[in-house]
Amino acid sequence: MILEVRNLTVYYDSVLALDDISLNVNEGEIVTMIGPNGAGKSTALKAICGLLKPQSGEVLFQGENGNGRQPYKLVEKGLCLVPEGRRLFTSMTVLENLEMGAYTKNDKKVFKEDIDKVYNLFPVIKERQKQKAGTLSSGEQQMLAIGRSLLLKPKLLLLDEPSRGLSPNYVNTVFEKIKEININRTTILIVEQNARMALEHADRGYVFEIGKIAFEDKAKNLLENDEVKKSFLGG
Numbered sequence: 001m002i003l004e005v006r007n008l009t010v011y012y013d014s015v016l017a018l019d020d021i022s023l024n025v026n027e028g029e030i031v032t033m034i035g036p037n038g039a040g041k042s043t044a045l046k047a048i049c050g051l052l053k054p055q056s057g058e059v060l061f062q063g064e065n066g067n068g069r070q071p072y073k074l075v076e077k078g079l080c081l082v083p084e085g086r087r088l089f090t091s092m093t094v095l096e097n098l099e100m101g102a103y104t105k106n107d108k109k110v111f112k113e114d115i116d117k118v119y120n121l122f123p124v125i126k127e128r129q130k131q132k133a134g135t136l137s138s139g140e141q142q143m144l145a146i147g148r149s150l151l152l153k154p155k156l157l158l159l160d161e162p163s164r165g166l167s168p169n170y171v172n173t174v175f176e177k178i179k180e181i182n183i184n185r186t187t188i189l190i191v192e193q194n195a196r197m198a199l200e201h202a203d204r205g206y207v208f209e210i211g212k213i214a215f216e217d218k219a220k221n222l223l224e225n226d227e228v229k230k231s232f233l234g235g
């Protein structure tokens with residue numbers, strides 16, 4: 001198991017955002033967390049990668065307790081988050097954004113190999129390497145954000161709503177790329193509004209409902225579950 005979340009409870013001041021949730025991710029899987037707005041999905045990702053301190057519960061990454069760890073320490077161990085909204089440096093070029101994401105930039109040869117891998121996966125990013133990141137389309141920006149995170153060589157990649165705000169065409173591309181990243185041995189935990197699409201591409205899923213996990217199962221079972229269909233997949 002690459003990630004084990006045990007009995008996680010998170011409050012924002014007096015507001016309970018996660019109420020004793022447990023979940024796990026096995027090495028090599030794509031796992032998705034779906035559910036309505038405000039259910040606590042992003043909170044779960046933030047707690048997993050150390051950006052939020054839970055009131056109680058444990059997060060084990062590769063068997064090690066990450067509680068109290070600085071986020072960058074977890075990044076060094078291979079746990080990376082691509083947050084919602086992408087957080088690019090919009091007035092810097094595409095290539096500069098990639099450089100900001102790379103540990104290897106001081107070793108020119110290794111950096112070039114790493115960048116080439118990103119360019120192979122996202123040819124459109126290569127074409128636009130000299131352009132300011134803020135001038136890219138939303139879909140291209142999402143590719144850049146994901147590409148940049150790959151330079152950190154994640155073992156587990158956390159993605160918060162990578163398809164939000166993208167046209168249907170780009171939604172497909174993003175999911176295809178996620179599959180490709182997964183085939184190249186990165187485990188993926190992805191939060192999605194686009195529940196059906198996410199389940200179609202995932203091995204397993206967790207359905208959140210206001211601070212709790214309402215359902216967990218293989219993705220294909222969730223797609224066929226009548227209650228899940230009615231409440232979360234639009235009938």
Ligand SMILES: Nc1ncnc2c1ncn2[C@@H]1O[C@H](COP(=O)(O)OP(=O)(O)OP(=O)(O)O)[C@@H](O)[C@H]1O
Binds near residue numbers: 039
């Ligand atoms: N920084 C914060 N301060 C106070 N309350 C917060 C904060 N961040 C989130 N919350 C609250 O915690 C709950 C869970 O929020 P969270 O962002 O985790 O939900 P989500 O499932 O990611 O929703 P969405 O689908 O809209 O992104 C919500 O009620 C939200 O208002």
Ligand SMILES: [Mg+2]
Binds near residue numbers: 041042043084
């Ligand atoms: Mg969210």
